[in-house]
Amino acid sequence: MTTPQTTPHTVGFKPGERNVFLHILTACNLSCSHCYINPDQHGRTMLDREQLASWIRLFSDPSRQSNIIFLGGKPTMHPDLVYGIEVAKESGFAVTVDTNGYLLHDFLERVNPAHLDYLSFSLDGPDPAVNDPIRGDGVFEVCTANLKKAVAKGIPTSLIYTVSSRNIDHLHRMVPLVAELGVSRFFIQVIGLRGKSAGTGPGDAEPLQVDPQKWLSVVPEVARRVAETGITVIYPKVYLDRGERFECAGNVAENFFVFPNGRVYQCPLCEDYPVHSYEIRDGRLTEVDGLTEKRFFALDIPEGCVMNKLLQPDTITCDSSGAPVHRVSCCLLKQRLG
């Protein structure tokens, strides 16, 4: 038996690897308080069956490691999701589907488990009392029941816990739960700066974002304890250590965040603004002229991520000399254990 790896290591950006985050619709059956979907910017449509296949093939490149993540809204609301997964697999992608736990259209019965590299469930609390005020009444029970069914079918599963001020104090209680549920990977996600989460949630007196001290005092320790149970844990780096090199994924990695209105971003933090790098026009990936996110990627500032500085400057604290105490890493840089 091998000893679980319980020391975090930074997963650098892999040159040549391609990640495609394909939002196949923006509609959803839930209305989470931190939802990042912004229909004014991302559209309200759903890809039709033909578009779905042609957009997947547009990004396929069998000569390199390519990963596709089917997203929504809620991807299992799409009647052709299983078809899309088949096309993606034929096109050489490693396939992940993100779900809020509601598996519609007989998804588990229709999908071929061998076509799924991961089915990823979202849960924001260790029990209904914490999860359901954030994600909706009854969601905890549905999500955990469907996760267990997926595990029983032999589908590799992961669980995403989005940390905010509303649930960080309950994160430690996920340690026994993720082991009991039988998930293969546990993602601890930081609350985004996009969509609804950019502000305060309904009924919240304080911002949803957690401050650096709180994050650093809670998340690495919980990650270590989960990893001790043999489960892989991934969480965002968020703060760079002194001497660590800052890299913007927009410059050194190949990530495409694709929306049903044809916008294609390279940076998730830019998704609330019309600064996308590309658009899909007439079935082709076309570079957008003018002020796009690429201009931000080129800026080199001591605080690290430019978009973080623009969107939430209050989170950056400086020492008496005016230098930032923490440099904020690219939001796509991860720590991994196990």
Ligand code: SF4
């Ligand atoms: S499940 Fe996802 S898409 Fe649906 S409301 Fe929640 S965060 Fe938004």
Ligand code: SF4
């Ligand atoms: S999050 Fe920041 S560092 Fe990462 S791609 Fe966007 S702008 Fe670049």
